[in-house]
Amino acid sequence: MNPPWPRRGLYAITPDEPDTRRLLARVEPVLRAGASWLQYRNKHASDDLRAEQAMALLPMCRSLGIPLIINDDWALAAAIGADGAHLGEDDGEIALARHELGPDAILGASCYDDAGRARQAAFAGASYIAFGAFFPSPTKPHARCAAPALLQEAAALGLPRVAIGGITPDNARPLVAAGADLLAVISGVFDAPDPAAATRAYLSCFEESP
Ligand SMILES: Cc1ncc(COP(=O)(O)OP(=O)(O)O)c(N)n1
Ligand SMILES: Cc1ncsc1CCOP(=O)(O)O
Ligand SMILES: [Mg+2]
Numbered sequence: 720m721n722p723p724w725p726r727r728g729l730y731a732i733t734p735d736e737p738d739t740r741r742l743l744a745r746v747e748p749v750l751r752a753g754a755s756w757l758q759y760r761n762k763h764a765s766d767d768l769r770a771e772q773a774m775a776l777l778p779m780c781r782s783l784g785i786p787l788i789i790n791d792d793w794a795l796a797a798a799i800g801a802d803g804a805h806l807g808e809d810d811g812e813i814a815l816a817r818h819e820l821g822p823d824a825i826l827g828a829s830c831y832d833d834a835g836r837a838r839q840a841a842f843a844g845a846s847y848i849a850f851g852a853f854f855p856s857p858t859k860p861h862a863r864c865a866a867p868a869l870l871q872e873a874a875a876l877g878l879p880r881v882a883i884g885g886i887t888p889d890n891a892r893p894l895v896a897a898g899a900d901l902l903a904v905i906s907g908v909f910d911a912p913d914p915a916a917a918t919r920a921y922l923s924c925f926e927e928s929p
Contacts, residue, residue, distance in 0.1 A: 724786050724802075724825065726879050728755030729921045730901040732790070734858075734909040735763045739772050743779060749908055750783050752918035755901065756825075758805055760790035774799050788825055796820065803827065803846065817844030827881065832865035834872050841876045848873060849903060852884020853894055857906045859884070867897040874898050888920035895924050 731754040736742040750757060757780055759773045773789055777799060780787040786802035789795050793804035793816035803825030804816055813828050820826060827847045828840035837848040850869050852862035862884050870880050882891075882899035887907045894902065902921055911917035 723784075725755045727900045727925060728902075729753065729908070729918055730756045730758065730881055730903040731908055731918070732758040732760050732903055732905045733772075733776075734905055735761050737764065737768070739768075739775050742772055743775055745909060745914065746776065747779060748915040749918050750779065750785050752915035753922050754785065754908075754918055756786050756788060758788045758790055758903070759801075760905070770795060770799070773801060777801060786825055788827060793820055793826075796824070805829070805849070813840050813843035813845050830873075831863045832869060834869060837873050837876060841878055845878065847879040847881055847901070848876065849881035849883055851882055851903075853882055854885030854887075854890055856885040857910070867893055870894065870897040870899050886921075888917065888924060891921060891924040892927070
């Protein structure tokens with residue numbers, strides 16, 4: 720991972736928003752409030768809409784110095800010059816994505832509840848490893864469940880650890896205490912009445928765990 724990117728904080732993930740202008744209007748206050756990374760994720764969009772939305776987000780992220788990571792699709796990340804891609808078990812090989820995106824790309828791997836998968840992802844060239852879901856997720860109700868101890872166990876891999884799944888400002892502190900470097904959040908930010916205030920509330924969870 721490139722040294723300028725922060726290794727800690729809120730990793731905001733976009734909601735399935737079909738309207739591109741509205742997507743930008745929803746994301747901008749979250750980035751301005753202090754989110755560290757942005758993932759573009761839209762599970763309902765066509766290929767064309769995903770390309771349109773990812774390309775629309777990129778200049779905003781660039782101007783605010785925030786890396787844009789594309790969910791599921793390293794080829795789209797490469798095509799638009801995004802900062803990286805996030806791959807789960809159905810999204811292709813980490814090693815191939817690393818080869819195609821180059822050494823500086825941020826490449827994330829979903830490891831669910833599986834420390835072995837995290838080791839393999841690290842070996843294959845992942846820049847960060849993601850675990851979860853830690854809590855019931857409104858966005859992905861059938862996500863596999865993980866325990867916070869996994870975050871501690873994965874420390875030895877020396878990569879940033881991302882926690883995901885049903886994380887709110889009220890339940891996040893034990894995950895940070897267990898070693899989560901980044902909190903990956905969709906609904907807790909974008910369904911909040913004030914997403915910028917929610918962003919700041921997540922950031923406060925890091926203040927007590929230096
Ligand atoms: C940071 C982060 N962690 C996990 C995921 C989930 O990826 P995946 O299992 O491929 O599921 P979908 O997001 O594709 O539904 C993620 N996107 N980001
Ligand atoms: C993509 C994904 N993978 C596990 S839970 C989840 C969704 C996270 O969204 P939310 O923060 O709304 O639970
Ligand atoms: Mg995926």
